[in-house]
Amino acid sequence: MERNNYKIAVLLATYNGGKYIKEQLESLFQQSCKQFHLYVRDDGSSDDTMKIVEEFRQKYPDKITILEDSQKHRGAAKSFMYLLENVDSEYYMFCDQDDIWLPEKIEKTYARMKEIETATLSETAAHVKGNAPILVATDLRVVDKQLSPIKESFNEDLKIDVFRKHPELICVRHVVTGCTMMFNRAAKLAALPMSPRATMHDEWVALCVHFKGGVISILDDATMLYRQHTSNTLGADQARKGFFARAIARAGQKQFFQVAKLLHKDFGLSYLKFLMYKILYSWF
Template sequence: MVIRRNSRQIAVLLATYNGARFLKEQLESLFRQSCDDFLLYVRDDGSTDDTLTIVEEFRQKFPGRIVVVDGDEKHVGAAKSFMRLLQYVESDYYMFCDQDDFWHATKIEKTIAHMRDVESRACCDKVCTTPVVVSTDLRVVDESRNVLRESFNANLKIDVFRKHPQMLCVRHVVTGCAMMFNRAARDAALPMSPFASMHDEWVALCTQFRGGKVSVLDEATVDYRQHGSNTLGANSAMKDFTDRVASSDGRKSFFALARLLRKEFGVSFPRFLFYKLIYSWL
């Protein structure tokens, strides 16, 4: 794969698949950002609807701002699609962009400001060599962007995470569409482990376990749209430990994460279970 050097400070990575229904609104929100120091990189995973037509319309409307990355393989899934984009481009900073959300106008501006603040405290060098991930809160909305919850993070025990960063082992406190990470975090996360199933979780865990810093900003910068199976995923994040493990999907995720932590970061299953029990009650 030929690696491209980003000509702007931020690479926004968009993995698409049959997302025509909400994609135009998402792209409009992206190109109304108060900070425009970014290029958008798009990889499509084999869409059969009008997704690529919409991408091309915006590519012509904003010349030089959108790079379409040809996929060498189709139907690899969202996580692998995002990680292939991450492999493709070298940049100072990266942001994952979902095809069905809506970015608030100051999302990039506020996120990069928080990133620079964290980097300044984590590293004295001009170019920070410490892996850093920053994430913001999300506002949960329905298909028409009517607000369902003002804060997605409200029930995720972010204050507990700040005191006990190892909570990241058992609680998904970083959401892909709300995160930004620096080049050092990108390098720490490549290549993606065959045991990893979620791109955002993988980047956050690599940052945490490889000497980096994960920081959460308590301000919603994106409307997290709920529809179809996406609604089930959001509701699952709000459930407590016993409810999640009681479901078949919950048990599958539980053991998959335990295996990932053991294989890649040396966290034994007893310690993983201890973290699960402790941080489910704190």
């Protein structure tokens, strides 16, 4: 277990990301908040990804740790969860290899985390008691591979305003984007181990926080550039599609049953209630 001497552990899972990772790493080390350590796990890259990471490690030897793992090709979700399992820290952030973090990303997210912890936000004060799981996420700007703007706010596509009024929306819609998240140690403990029925690390952590009495707070500030390109594991395009467009697709049907089973087996949500949520929130 790697013990982080800083407040925040930034967890970076890499795989053949040499094309964009240098820009991402540069943006990390231009952050206004310096209270973080970067932990990297590579999933068996065959390009120059790890050469670039090693160059940055030599430049910032006290700020980067590469976690060795004998198992390769775990995939994105399990790679991130491996990092989470093997790093001990007060707070955690997931980091994709191909985005750009704006300079105040960590600072703004951490500030909201501390506000919630001290129960100064009236809308959460009644729920924060003791060591509760807390997750903070932010908005992001969607850009193309050359960083040209596509959409200024991704929260609109994720229906964040609906989520704030109806938190159960998280059962049927992906409302938390992993690369914008910060969560505390209690949230980590709530999310480990990851269910074999879970498909994505960020969705799983968010669901655990929601169902285990935690707090999810989403800032409207865009704190990063979310790069869209042909190699993305998950992109913004799927979030913009409506429920019915997703439902008639074969992949959408498969996901429907996967999520229904996950919620029922791991969190006790009935299949009927899941279907009711799906129908109700398809109109938003």
